Amino acid sequence: MIVVFVLAALVALAVLALGHWYLWRRLVRDTTRGPGAARRAGTAVFVAGPVLMVAALVTERSHAPFWLQRTLAWPGFLWMALVLYLLLAVVAGEVVRPLLRRVVERRAATAARAAAPEPEPAVRTPEAVLPRPRPEPDGGATPPEPPPAVTPDPPGSDGPSRRLFVSRVVGGAAAAAAVGTVTGGTYGVLRGPSVKRVSVPLAKLPRSAHGFRIAVVSDIHLGPILGRGFAQKVVDTVNHTRPDLIAVVGDLVDGSVKDLGPAAAPLARLQARHGAWFVTGNHEYFSGAEQWIEEVRTLGLHPLLNARTELPGFDLAGVNDLQGESEGQGPDFDKALGDRDTTRACVLLAHQPVQIHEAVRHDVDLQLSGHTHGGQLWPGNLVAELANPTVAGLERYGDTQLYVSRGAGAWGPPTRVWAPSDITVVELLSRKA
Template sequence: MIVVFVLAAAAALAVLVLGHWYVWRRLVRDTTRGPGPARRAGTAVFVTGPLLMVTALVAERSGAPFWLQRTLAWPGFLWMALALYLLLAVVAGEALRPLLRRFLARRPAPGATAVPAPRTVPAQGPPPPPPGTPEPPREPGRAREPEGTAGPGRTAPAPSRRLFVSRVVGGAAAAAAVGTVGQGTYGVLRGPRVKRVTVPLARLPRAAHGFRIAVVSDIHLGPVLGRSFAQRVVDTVNATQPDLIAVVGDLVDGSVKDLGPAAAPLAGLTARHGAYFVTGNHEYFSGAEQWVAEVRTLGLHPLQNARTELPHFDLAGVNDLQGESEGQGPDFGRALGDRDRARACVLLAHQPVQIHEAVRYGVDLQLSGHTHGGQLWPGNLVAAAANPTVAGLARYGDTQLYVSRGAGAWGPPTRVGAPSDVTVVELASTHA
């Protein structure tokens, strides 16, 4: 196991170093004439950025002092997103380079200007001196013109086509990456948008038709997203006036000691049938037992492998798979084993992969998060390889699965191609 971990870490480090070297080469080395202030500044950025990124990750996972986590998190995690899109933009730019070179090959070198030779009239002068005659003295203070300098009829100095192409493509790549990360960060910080979906359930009685559950997942309060963000999420959820609120894991990235004040606004969540909570994998990195106790004081009802009978259907919740490392993994038998299967059942489970157990126990609808919808495109392709459903509604036998993209973000406070959401799931009775 240790050998596998070391090999994986070495591979990740190699990818990190080679990726940054490649982008540095295209954006810094190839766009500068040689060693100088511009190249030194660019090199400093490409050395400092990855160092901040790695130290931010280590500080968060090692439980470093919270002030240090907050200091490193913003620049370190934003560099993580920026490095990804710089790499993608530079790779895309490789296809443009030969096209731009071919276009410029048909035109004069950019910036090159020919200095016309002045018209001269031959003048009569003294005959040339005989061979061996010493050269007459030059005027005082006048230096000899070095060979190869621009003169009449010569071409003025200009950037080479290769340098010009590198600057155009590199500038476009940098602008595209910065714009993408800027827009994606703004989308997270402004708060999640409300998404609505209707889910028909065959066993739901007519009296429960139109029952609305606000699903919020993956808030990820931590060194970047704090109390103001939590308040923004609470306001968004309450504005939907749901009948029930389901917080389906990954609420925090840090201890109760550090993040208790940031989570305090959750006490303001209001719904007719209350707010419920299940653990996500990140709770087990942050002290799950302490957080379960904390959310209880905030008015949320933790469902730890448990079930509650609401007036018209059962609501159950299971622990996250990460809890197995602490002997607190999911227990579907305890949560669902003795229930009345004539009643409809909604299950809260953080990870979509838990759907297969839900099918075995006859659950009608599972509500999950975890994937972030990929968060940073093309991360959705990676998420799709590890999860049965990345986002949205899907059916597995007689069980339906809804996966929220989540309200916050982990690592970079940035989303690209996977906007954050709070989803209002409206249950519909097929008998209505």
Template sequence: MVIVFALVVLLVLGALVAGNWLVWRRLFRDTTRGPGLVRRTGAVLIAGGWALTVAAFVAERSGAPFWLQQLLAWPGFLWLALSIYLLLGVLAGEVVRPLLRRWLERRASAETAVVREEPVPVGAATGGSGPTQAPAADVPASEPVPASEPVRAPSRRLFVSRVIGGAAAAAAVGTVGVGTYGVLNGPSVKRVTVPLAKLPRAAHGFRIAVVSDIHLGPVLGRGFAQKVVDTINATQPDLIAVVGNLVDGSVKDLGPAAAPLAQLTARHGAYFVTGNHEYFSGAEQWIDEVRRLGLRPLENARTELPHFDLAGVNDVSGEDEGQGPDYEKALGDRDTTRACVLLAHQPVQIHDAVDHGVDLQLSGHTHGGQLWPGNLLAAAANPTVAGLERYGDTQLYVSRGAGAWGPPTRVGAPSDITVVELASRQA
């Protein structure tokens, strides 16, 4: 097992080194005529960026002073996102490069052919009878004509490298810039109607505001939390469900950032279940903190609302601490004639929900992939990446989440707060 793990680590490191070497080669080596400041600057930029990225993750996980986490997080995490799209841009350039070179070669060949076919003017050849060229102005022998410095035009290869490298860099910076602005600007509201067979007519139109993966931390702080709270309250929900990954850090560091959650307002209250990141950040402390802020944690527990049951289970990451999900405790003795909505952070928990007759599971965790093509990796690890799907008699809705983990950037997976409107088939 240790050998397999070591081989995987070596494979990943090899891929990272190869990818970064390709980025350096295409953006810095191939765009310059020889060794110099630009190539050295590129090497320092890439190596330094990755050093900041590693330092940012280590500082966050090791509980370093919060000011140091904040200092490292912005440049380190943004470099991670930028490096992804620089590599993708360079790889896309490998497809365009031969096409552009071939087009330039054909254009140059066509221009050369036109020049060769131009007729020679009469009298231009030696011994011709045409008009003679006017004599040049007299120049004293003591004053030679100054020779101008020749301008070295870039070769075709150098020109192509600069065009493609510049386009790749511009595309990467633009993509990360737009994706970061989208996160910092706050999540949008998405609305989904979910019919439940057991829901009575009196509960038709009941609205649950689902928010997941806020990820308060060294990058997203109190201001972002306030935007999330204001967006949720503006939807005027009947109930609020916070389905995990609220924070990346301790109550000591992030308590002030989470304070706006006390302003959440809904007729039937706000509920909370743990996500995997709570267990990296001190789950018990955060459960006490959200309770103090007015949210009700559902720790493998259930509450009977007027027209349906609302249950919640701990995240599977809690199993390492003896606090994993307990479906029997949360659902075992319930009245199965009543509709049941389950809050569970990870979509993989749907299979247990199906076994216990849950009507609807609300989850997050995937971020919708967050950074394209991360959705492909998320799809390999989760039954549903985003949206509403059915598993037997149980429906699963997965939110893309309100915040972001690592880079405060989203590409192809915009953040959201979802208002799930329950519909009765009797209405």
């Protein structure tokens, strides 16, 4: 197992180094005129960037001192997002580069032809007037030397400067696109999640529970970047929707209670008629699940640890995240759902969408999940689709419906691209109403 991990780490580092070398070559070497201050500065950026990125990841997972995590998180994780979009933009620029070079060479050739002087017409001199060659002492004659041949410069004769121009245009456009994308995506996260509303009809839901509203909050990811201020934005947004119940479906934190307890404190102000409920996500088990379960209890949230409670009109159940299996605390669907009255509607809180298959086997009517972030950074949604049955939104699996939230926060880079953060208000509808 250790050997596999080491090999995977070496492959990842090799890919990381190769990608950065490629970017350095296109954005630094090809856009500068030899060694100089500009090239040295660019090289320093492409060396420091990956070092900070790896350091941010290592310090977070190794639970390094929190001040160090916060120091490295912003530059390291933002570089992670930036290098992704630099790669995408520079690769796209490879298509544009030869076309732009051709245009530049054609314009240069046209300008050269327009600037060249027209040749003067040749004047024929009568043969009688031409001077005769003087005889040499040995009696031979020396013919006149022909004028030197003049050949026009080929269209690409100024190749180095034209290549530099093309590299600067393509590289500048790629850098601008990447920086703009990351800036906009980061602003979207820091601004706070928007509210999304979804109506879900349930066949077993009684008329008395028609219109019951559940605020689904997932993947807040409080940590070195998203702190107390962000938690307060989430709380304000949830309370503004006036839900009947609040479901926090995992990945609340990335760090210990000691470091993030103050950041999570605003969650005590969540308000709903039937309370706020919590299930673990995989990141809780990276951060100390037991201590966080106790902490959310002190904040007024009710953990559902492979458990179920009866609410007016339906059952609310929750299962632990799959990551809990590493600590002997994995999901137990039989414990949570095995002895329930299957004539009642059941809503299940489960962090990962892949748990839907067990939910179907246990006659769950609706599963509420998160985990995917909707891909977070496009084209990450394509990767997420390989590992999850549903990446975002509402889908049906037999008689069971699955709703996956994109999440309120972000992991790693505080950035989202084409996967906006949300808090979803799920309104349950009775078909008997």
